Amino acid sequence: MRHATTDSAEETMDAFAAVYTTYGSYISVLLGEHGDPVFRAKMRKIAEPVVIKRFNISSENETEAALKTEYVISAALGTIVRWFEFDMPISTRKLAELIIGFTKHGIL
Amino acid sequence: MRHATTDSAEETMDAFAAVYTTYGSYISVLLGEHGDPVFRAKMRKIAEPVVIKRFNISSENETEAALKTEYVISAALGTIVRWFEFDMPISTRKLAELIIGFTKHGIL
Structure with missing residues (x-):
């Protein structure tokens, strides 16, 4: 994987990861297969201006x-x-790096 | 945007776009805010080996x-x-190119 350098996008992901560490089980259920699409839409709306x-x-x-x-x-x-469904096999920081790396530079 | 060259990933997206042209309204409702998370999970399972x-x-x-x-x-x-919610403002082919471009090379 490519490592993203520390920047504001990464700080945002870190902040999200911190929230997730506390509320992750609730969020994952609500976003998951047996979740609530309205909650998903709300999360999207919150994330939009940040992204x-x-x-x-x-x-x-x-x-x-x-x-x-x-x-x-x-x-x-x-x-x-x-x-989360995988029981968080990597740290939130590494997850954030992974997602930001894919987003900025692609998966190849 | 970056244009992806024609390759198997693009062919796959094209095939999906063709299906979407026919069944898009159903698929979008089922995947959307008032949709069915179980349908989403099924779509994911079908897409997984292809991706x-x-x-x-x-x-x-x-x-x-x-x-x-x-x-x-x-x-x-x-x-x-x-x-689809935007009423398909670009062609399925252009949408496929856009998604493949982001996926391969990132959004920057």
């Missing part, structure tokens, strides 16, 4: 910016839920 | 490979649903 700012998503092309934002949020939420 | 093969996700590190696979599937499903 746009932290990943510096420009609005030169509104459609592409919106789809890019969705891509980032969906990827992050899905990966975090899966990580 | 692993098409994006050539190696299993040298099992945890990372599983999280990477989840990242790709969640990102793609979320973006496709959003695109």
Whole structure:
């Protein structure tokens, strides 16, 4: 994997990871297979402005910016839920690095 | 955006886009805010082996490979649903290119 350098996007993920350490079991159930799609939509709404700012998503092309934002949020939420279902096999910091690395540089 | 070259990952997305053109309204409702998380889980299970093969996700590190696979599937499903909610403002082919570009090379 590529390691992301420390930056504001990583700080945001770290903050989220900290919340997740406390509330992760609730969040994962609500986001998971037997969860609540309305909760998922609320999480998305909260994450949206943060992702746009932290990943510096420009609005030169509104459609592409919106789809890019969705891509980032969906990827992050899905990966975090899966990580939790796996019983958190890596640290929150490493998870954050992984997600940010994929998001910034791709999975290849 | 970066344009992905034509390859097997793109063919897979194209095939998915073709299915989506026919069944998109059903799929989007089932995957969306008022949808069915069990359907989402089923879609994920179907997509998993395809994504692993098409994006050539190696299993040298099992945890990372599983999280990477989840990242790709969640990102793609979320973006496709959003695109549908936006009334498909770009073609399925362009959507496929966009998602594959983000996945392979990142959003930056």
